[in-house]
Amino acid sequence: MADLTPTPDRPGLHVSKPSPNVPATGSAVCHCGASATATGDSQVRALVEGYAANHGAAHDRTGR
Numbered sequence: 774m775a776d777l778t779p780t781p782d783r784p785g786l787h788v789s790k791p792s793p794n795v796p797a798t799g800s801a802v803c804h805c806g807a808s809a810t811a812t813g814d815s816q817v818r819a820l821v822e823g824y825a826a827n828h829g830a831a832h833d834r835t836g837r
Contacts, residue, residue, distance in 0.1 A: 781806070786824050788817055803828035 779785040779802035790797040799817040801824045802808045811820040825831065 779808075781808075784829070786821065786829065788821065790814075790817075801828065 777787045778800055779787055781802060784802045784804045786799070786801045788797060788799040796813045797817040798810075798812050799820045800808070800810045801820055803824070805828065807828055809820055809823070811817045
């Protein structure tokens with residue numbers, strides 16, 4: 774399987790929770806240069822919500 778971790782060259786959001794008993798992990802990189810990581814279900818949920826609201830498709834490729 775390919776490495777799905779986002780990078781500046783391949784921005785995006787990646788979340789992993791391999792089992793119900795393991796905390797979720799997440800990482801995000803935006804084409805504007807912003808990046809973040811989170812561990813724990815509630816922190817990853819906040820990461821996803823913040824990325825969706827402020828990065829990725831929320832602004833254009835010029836970083837506005």
